[in-house]
Structure formats: C-alpha cells, structure tokens
Amino acid sequence: MASDETLIRFSSVSKIYGTEVQVHALKEVSLEFKRGEFVAITGPSGSGKSTLLNLLGALDRPTSGTLEIGGVRLNDLDADGLSRLRRIHLGFIFQFHHLLPDFTALENVLVPSRICVGVAKPPDISEAKALLERVGLGSKFDSKPAQLSGGQQQRVAIARALARKRSIVLADEPTGNLDSVSGNEVFELMKEFNRSEGTTFLIVTHDQNLARKTRRMITVVDGKIATDVTPEKSVEPA
Amino acid sequence: MIFGFYTALRYVQSGRNQTILMLCLVMVGVTAYTFITATVQGIQSDVIRNSLGSSSHVTIEPFDDLPIVDRTIDRGQVLSTIQTGQQREKKISDWPSEIARLGELPEITVISPAVLGSGFVERGTQSRPVSIRGGEPELMDRIVNIKKDLVEGVFDLSAGKAVIGITLAKKLNVSVSDRVRVISNRGVQTNVQIAGIVYAGNPIADESTIYVTLGDAQRLLRLDGSISAIEVKVKNVFDAAKVAEILRQRVKLKCTPWMENNTQVLTLISSQNIATGVIRAFALLSVALGIASVLNVTVTQKGKEIGIIKSMGAVQSQVLYVFIFLGGFIGLLGGLAGAFLSYVLNAALKVVSANTPKGAPSFATDFQMRQVWEAVIVAVLVAVIGAYIPARKASKLDPVEAIRGV
Numbered sequence A: 001m002a003s004d005e006t007l008i009r010f011s012s013v014s015k016i017y018g019t020e021v022q023v024h025a026l027k028e029v030s031l032e033f034k035r036g037e038f039v040a041i042t043g044p045s046g047s048g049k050s051t052l053l054n055l056l057g058a059l060d061r062p063t064s065g066t067l068e069i070g071g072v073r074l075n076d077l078d079a080d081g082l083s084r085l086r087r088i089h090l091g092f093i094f095q096f097h098h099l100l101p102d103f104t105a106l107e108n109v110l111v112p113s114r115i116c117v118g119v120a121k122p123p124d125i126s127e128a129k130a131l132l133e134r135v136g137l138g139s140k141f142d143s144k145p146a147q148l149s150g151g152q153q154q155r156v157a158i159a160r161a162l163a164r165k166r167s168i169v170l171a172d173e174p175t176g177n178l179d180s181v182s183g184n185e186v187f188e189l190m191k192e193f194n195r196s197e198g199t200t201f202l203i204v205t206h207d208q209n210l211a212r213k214t215r216r217m218i219t220v221v222d223g224k225i226a227t228d229v230t231p232e233k234s235v236e237p238a
Numbered sequence B: 001m002i003f004g005f006y007t008a009l010r011y012v013q014s015g016r017n018q019t020i021l022m023l024c025l026v027m028v029g030v031t032a033y034t035f036i037t038a039t040v041q042g043i044q045s046d047v048i049r050n051s052l053g054s055s056s057h058v059t060i061e062p063f064d065d066l067p068i069v070d071r072t073i074d075r076g077q078v079l080s081t082i083q084t085g086q087q088r089e090k091k092i093s094d095w096p097s098e099i100a101r102l103g104e105l106p107e108i109t110v111i112s113p114a115v116l117g118s119g120f121v122e123r124g125t126q127s128r129p130v131s132i133r134g135g136e137p138e139l140m141d142r143i144v145n146i147k148k149d150l151v152e153g154v155f156d157l158s159a160g161k162a163v164i165g166i167t168l169a170k171k172l173n174v175s176v177s178d179r180v181r182v183i184s185n186r187g188v189q190t191n192v193q194i195a196g197i198v199y200a201g202n203p204i205a206d207e208s209t210i211y212v213t214l215g216d217a218q219r220l221l222r223l224d225g226s227i228s229a230i231e232v233k234v235k236n237v238f239d240a241a242k243v244a245e246i247l248r249q250r251v252k253l254k255c256t257p258w259m260e261n262n263t264q265v266l267t268l269i270s271s272q273n274i275a276t277g278v279i280r281a282f283a284l285l286s287v288a289l290g291i292a293s294v295l296n297v298t299v300t301q302k303g304k305e306i307g308i309i310k311s312m313g314a315v316q317s318q319v320l321y322v323f324i325f326l327g328g329f330i331g332l333l334g335g336l337a338g339a340f341l342s343y344v345l346n347a348a349l350k351v352v353s354a355n356t357p358k359g360a361p362s363f364a365t366d367f368q369m370r371q372v373w374e375a376v377i378v379a380v381l382v383a384v385i386g387a388y389i390p391a392r393k394a395s396k397l398d399p400v401e402a403i404r405g406v
C-alpha cells in the first residue's frame, strides 16, 4: 500500500522540555514515513511517544534537528505557518475524542472544512455525511457528542481527522479509552481507510495486539527509537 | 472570519451559564446607560422648556449709548469716567427696517418686536410692581408662549386690553373684564381691561408681568413708535449663540443669545452633561471589565477545544475572531435586552410617579428610539473591546499545551 513518496522526514530531531529542569524527551531521532504507511508506535509510559507524535503532526517544534512534512521544512514556519500546514496534510485523533461539545456530529466533521474554506465556498457537507456513514454513524448526524457512546465519539473523531482528504492521520492512543471490542472496531476502521484512501496512519498505542496488526511497528524507549520493524507476517495480504 | 462567526454563533446558541451571565451583564449596563441618558435628557428638556420656552433666545437691542466726553488724559490724571446713559430709554426707532435687515435663517422660528418696561398695576388700594410687555399678540405669544396657559377669559390684546398672570390677579383681587390702572416708570398711566388670566407655572408670567398691545406699551413707556427690543426664537436653543453671531453681521445692534443672560441654565446643563458622561463611562467600563473577566474564564475552560481547533489548522486570527464575535453577539443581544428593559422601566416609572399640579408627570424622562440604537451599538463596541484581551489569549494558546490541559 505504501508508495515510494516520502511524506515525513525527521533528521536527528531532539526535544528538550523545560529550562531549569530539563527533560530530554527525544534524543536525535531520525525517521522517514512514506505515503500510505500504517504504523504503530509503542513504548513504555514517558518514553516520548506523544512528544514524537506532536512533532510529526507539526503541533510542536523540535529543540534541534530538521523535519519536513510534504516537502516543507517545518523549521522555517511560524505558528500560523504550522497551522496552515496541518490544515492541508494532517488529521488528529486523541485518546479523549476532543469533539466540540456544542456542535453536532456532522458539524464536528465539518469543522476542518469550515476552517479551510472562505466566504466563496461553502463547507463540503456531502463529504462529511459520507464520512460519517462510512464510520457507521449515518443515523447520528444531529447527535451532540454527549449523546454518543465512547466508541461512537471516537468514530466521529476519525471522520473529522479524515475530512478534506488529509494525507496523514496521527492518533495518540485512540483506543486507550475504549473497551477492547469498540477499540478493535475503531482500529479496523482506520485500517479500512488506510487501505481504501491510502491515508497514512501513525498510531501511538499501548495495545500490543493492535500494534501487531500494523505493517510497521516502532518502539520508543527513553526518547530513542529502540526498534523499527516491518513484521513479516502482515495481517494484510501483500 | 466566517469560521469565527459561525463558531461564536454556536457558542451563543448553546447558551451556557457564562453566556447568560455575560448577557445579563451587558443588559444591566445598557439599562443603566440608557436610563440615565433618558432621564437626564428629560430633565434637561424640562429645564429648557421652563426657562427658555417662555423667553427670547436671542434679544436684539440698541447698544448702551455712551455719552460723548473729552477723554484727554492730563499727566496720567483721569479727567473723566464713562457711564452708560441711564436716563434715556433704549429704543429701536426704525424697527420694521431693522427686522427686514435681520432677514431669514433656517434656524429662526420667530422674530417679534417687543416693548419692555416696568411700572405698577393698581386696583383700589392694591398696587403691585410689574414688567410691562407689549407686542403684536400672535408674534409675542410665540416668544412668551402663554396663550396655551390661559385659565380664564381670552388672549385678546387689542387696544385697552391686557392679560395678566393668576398670582397677580389674586393679589389684586381681579378677574376677567375687571379694569386696572397701569402706571409706567415713565410716569404715564392708563386704564386697561383684563381680557385673560394665565397660569404658566413660572413666577415671571404668573406674578409680575402684564401683557398689552404694542401701541399701549409704547404710549406707557413714551416710546413714540419705537420699540425696546427685537426678540428672536430659534429651533434648537443651543444654536442661539451661532444665530446671534450671524445676526450681528446684519444689524448694527446688540444681539445677545440667552446663554449670556442665563448662565445658571447653561451651567446646570453642562455640569449635568459631564456627570452623565462620567456615569455612562463607568457603566460601560464595568461592562467591558465584566465581559473580559467572564470570557477569560471561558477561554480557560475551552482551552482543549481551542487546542483541537488549532490542531485542525485554525490560524491565530481565526481563533481571535471566535471570541471577538462571541463578544459582539453578546453585546448585540444584551444591548437589545437592556434597551428594552430600560424602555419598560421608563414607561413604568412615568406611570407610577406622581403628577405635578399641571398634570405633567413629575418623572422627567425623554426616551427616544435613537437612544436604543446608540445603546446597542455602544454595547457591541464595549463587549468587543472587553472580549479582545481574552480573545488574544485564546489565539496565542499553544495547541500542544492546550490539548494536554496544562
């Protein structure tokens, strides 16, 4: 599924938090991701997974090193420049769905579209409806997040992350707050989108069972990449 | 902008406690603002009506004529001092052509010749000092505005007829069609018949003026066809000074706007204006501060939401507009509610407050639709200003920290 096109390139990226008491959260990490990859990132708590994901998602800046997303060097961008880059390429799914509580499911999926389009173009409602139908929420367009179950909320978040055909979706423990059944469903949905749309998924997870279902598994230990393996026995037929 | 507008609209629609709190804040502030404006305006128009409604706005008289004296000064010694001539009655002889020279101005509503002097009115053993006011009845009434206050008889100022105030009538113990003797300070006396009695509610008209025809007054005051002043009324009393200035160019006479003789009214109005301005400014300031502090809490609470919106690619200005619009909507809704509330309050107080003896409500207020729009616009501006600092704070939030919830 993965093409040869490199979407994300990390070269000796380090992240140090704090000024007085410094935490070296990432140490000289170099990584590359190609379009269409489906990657699990695992590792012990505090090892730097979220830090890595935030940098991959252009949410945060590295202390040193260079990173490139879609051919754009992030080091040169200001806060709004990073926002515009995220707008084009990146979708996020968090452990807690983080849907906007005042908006319905449909409106939540429309938010990325509303952020992008101006006065001239109305948001893409048909795309949003199609996405919600694909995550199995065709009957819940007008439900507010509070009226949905945890699994349903997370599926709305997936639809939102995929809106406007973003090429990369970053998920930080997307199943961490769900029981294993709905966790599995959510995971399968992401795989499904990876297969059909070619969307790149980078998923931080503690769940080894789920991690094993991916085609590439990166283990972060103490701010470094401990292993970066592509299991022979992929669940997906090649 | 569109995103901000839409998101803010949603926040208002979902009507959370903080939104309601802010709406109440604006409403109360605007009520205070509009209420004080209407009340003070009411008081002021009352004051203006009472003190200027029945008098001239610009009075045109001859200059105080100065005696011609030898003004040579010998070795620094003052040989003469100059005093205005007090013996001679000031008069405008060729008044029809002076009035013609005054011409027309859009601000002027009436120009009226007037003969003004003093004397006594006597009836039997009773004698009261009075001002004698002569004029052409219709024109004079448009200056002194007493015809509407007639309580007895008619406003008939033909030769030999007079109109007096109710207090004066009581003191002289006269009623309509009785005759009284008028003696001027020029030593002329004549008998007039009371044609009407007025109750104007002010001591000048009610107690100490006798209104007669121009001819009778001229004879009483030995004016011999001349008049003592030309009186002018203007539409907006505050234009009087400007009008006086223009009229000065047209006639070689002294043109005095009411402000120069009626400094108390002017001081009263301007100090009221200052006080109202201060009260209004503080009302608005407290609204702005209230919005700022409530919205600040909102921004903190919505930190995660803001982080998510930013993670989806919203730039700083988009987040800023969310809260600016939120402030604007609250200003608009709260402003309308406040304007409505103050309208109701005004109407209620008008009904509840006791009436004066003349039937006018004792609660002076002047509530105008213009004030509603003004208040709403002001409310929107103030709310937006109040929203600015929290909005900026929101726009600067770091998405990682916001989502982590630090």
Ligand SMILES: Nc1ncnc2c1ncn2[C@@H]1O[C@H](COP(=O)(O)OP(=O)(O)OP(=O)(O)O)[C@@H](O)[C@H]1O
Binding pocket: A017, A018, A023, A024, A025, A043, A044, A045, A046, A047, A048, A049, A050, A051, A052
């Ligand atoms: N904003 C921050 N300020 C200071 N230290 C931080 C900050 N964010 C993370 N850290 C530290 O950096 C290290 C890596 O944190 P990170 O959140 O990336 O770990 P993680 O692998 O995601 O852990 P978990 O599995 O518990 O989510 C930790 O020691 C953490 O305490």
Ligand SMILES: [Mg+2]
Binding pocket: A049, A050, A051, A172
């Ligand atoms: Mg983490």
